Amino acid sequence: MLGTRYNNEIEEKWQDYWQEHQTYQFTEHEGKPYYTIDTPPPFTSGELHMGHVLSYSYFDFAARYKRMRGYNVYYPQGWDTQGFPTEVRVEKKYGRLPPAEFRQRCVEWTEKMIESMKDAMVKMGFSPDWNYQYRTMDPSYHEKVQFSLIEMYKKDMIYRGKHPVYWCPKCGSALAKTDTDDVERDTFLNYIYFTDEEGIKYEIATTRPELMPACVAVIYYPGDERYKHLEGKQIITALGKKVPVFSDKDVLKDFGTGLLMVCTFGDKQDVIWVNRHNLPVIEVIDKYGRMKNTLDFDGLKLREAKEKILALFEENGKLVKKEKLSQVVKVHDRCKTPIELMTSMQWFANVKENALKIKENAKKIKWIPEFGINYLNDWADSVEWDWVISRQRVFGTPIPFYYCEKCGKIEPAKKLPFYPEKAEEKSCSCGEKMTPESSTCDCWVDSSITPLIVSGWPDKEKMKNLYPATLRPQGVEIIRTWAFYTIYRSYALTGDIPFREVLLNGNVLAPDGKKMSKSIGNVISPKDLLKQYPTDAIRQWAAMSGAMAKDRPFSYEDLKYSKSFLTKVWNASRFIEMNKGEIKKRKLRKVDQWILQETNNTIKEVTDFLERYEFHHAIRKLQSFFWSDFCDDYLEYVKYRIYEGSEEEKADVRYVLFKVLENFIKLMAPITPHLSEELWSVLFEKKESINLCSWPIVEEEYEVDMGIEFMRRIIKQVRQYKAANQLPQNAQLQFLEVFLEDSVDEELQQEIKRIAKLERIELKKGEFQVNCTQ
């Protein structure tokens, strides 16, 4: 028996049941096609946010739907564990520790985070096979990542080199472009004068006077009248150093004074000029953001150096003026420290020369929606440098190589997984001892092989059915990272595409349309929602959340509606349950055929929508079919038969009610698995999970009498009349006069009489009109 209310306890009961019975276990059935999902491994922050709920719901719908369609659905779940935020939190808790011990603490901490996230995912009703979990921090995962790097090294795709890289002075680590954010801030543009050999003063403008010790040239726009006489001459900087003056087309004439100093690694434009004009390199910043090679300012932090150097120029009158300037600076996305460009020894992967190949492979993949591929192409076109894959961190996958400091020779590690602190000693052919690399991998190195990991790479036999993966669900914002790198790495390691379809999701914004952020305090968490709404309501919200790859504000309205829809289905089911009895199909009436055919149409449409991952269309169709066609109309049409009909009539109605409900809850099962499961087990007394049943198909088509439409219109008119005259809908009416262009047969006339509660009905030819008499 169904209880009075649908609630979270029912859902938890089924969540336990599915776990216990391993309902979603991946077992390979002969002859069934494979459907493999390369699920995003969430970063193990410990919290599942609304973005996760949205995107994970999407592929959970897909997984459940495909299972019912008879696929071998392989749906593993991974965890992206190694990252900066974890190090920060562990360090905060335990302080600085030796690497091995520190890493151990990180692992313990992460395990707790995984536990809480997994719990949240189970509560959302997600259906991965938990037997197939992977964690990027596991030695077995390290081994695969390291093996992949060695394979790529053998193909000359990985190299060690000295190159300017983005550098976070706070973290003391190289960064990839993707680890950076832009932040707008106010600063000062300082006008400082230099003098030429004749002692004439020229002002330059700079926001970074502390880099002046690294000034190697002064440049202006070609042909600038103010400065062209300086071409080829020397100028003396405010620190008394002689540097050359020349012109370059990238100088903005109207910015500052039109004259600028080029400093080594002040920013990316400086790097370009240094390379273009073959200027000497002076390193003035060390890896922790302190000055060096400057004599007077060595050891000072950048900010201190800036203050001190400005004070000096002010004192000796070289600082002419300061102007307020708002500028955009690149900061490290994790710690928000402004980043520097620095030359250092790092490991690189050759994405630049493979940009075209990556684009070619991306083209072989189906992008949903199609425009998603633009993000990748744009990114591929703008790649300027190779991918810096090394990071100077502890909690990460060690880069599995030795190098010789003397001759630069590189040797891949033989024993994997490789950990530098436990590495065997190795000597170089030049006689020197080789150094095991202590840097770790960028976390995208870990996550860019997920489709390989889940398919059992490099074991070709295992991969046969599981690679390439069928579906890669992911966010739009990580196309340039996760999708881009995965396509690159898969091409490098297998020559193939990693997956056949990419399903792109957008972000969930706060209800006010802004980004959810802790500082604004507009964050909505699934945990809180679950206190007031059933899981299946939240899942329905996800399904309703509009088209793919589009940001959408979170909508309590949709969520509330979803919850009332569950209640509606529940109550309708209770009504059906109440009238249980013999089910026998004898003679279906026209209204019965109509709703059965509507059910058929719903099956067809919903199936089409799900095939195209158009979940919002699927759920809308299901909602309007059930609520308005089935409940508001059909149930009202048959109540008189249920209450007053003969046993035979009742049996007929029951046949229809159960048929429609059965199909409906199956169609709903991917989106609302708990509700469907409960109704399935109680009303249909089935032992097997509905989530393993086969997908509904159209068993029998029904010809729907044209008169049904007239009948529905007439009933609507009567309802309107009753509403206008403040009558309850069950009020009895004396007489109904209907003008109709067409005729309606005896059966439908009887229906109208019974459904609308009329004593007498009279049909006349004419323009459609309905006249009631009380």
Add this chain to the structure above:
RNA sequence: GAGCCCGUGGUCUAGUGGUUAAGACGUCAGCCUUACACGCUGAAUAUCCCCAGUUCAAAUCUGGGCGGGCUCACCA
């Protein structure tokens, strides 16, 4: 500055050549109707951002403009 996406009742969305422009929330009126008042029956509310063009026909296609979002680039 560049690329992409978008602009539809008060709000959020659906609709991509012919619909009475659909739905939810909200608003208003009525109905405690033997599943459901977390309900039911109705009603009101839209120059489909603007301008021009293509077409028998444009919310839908093309061009231009205005506005918003995302991504990238950029100011020494």
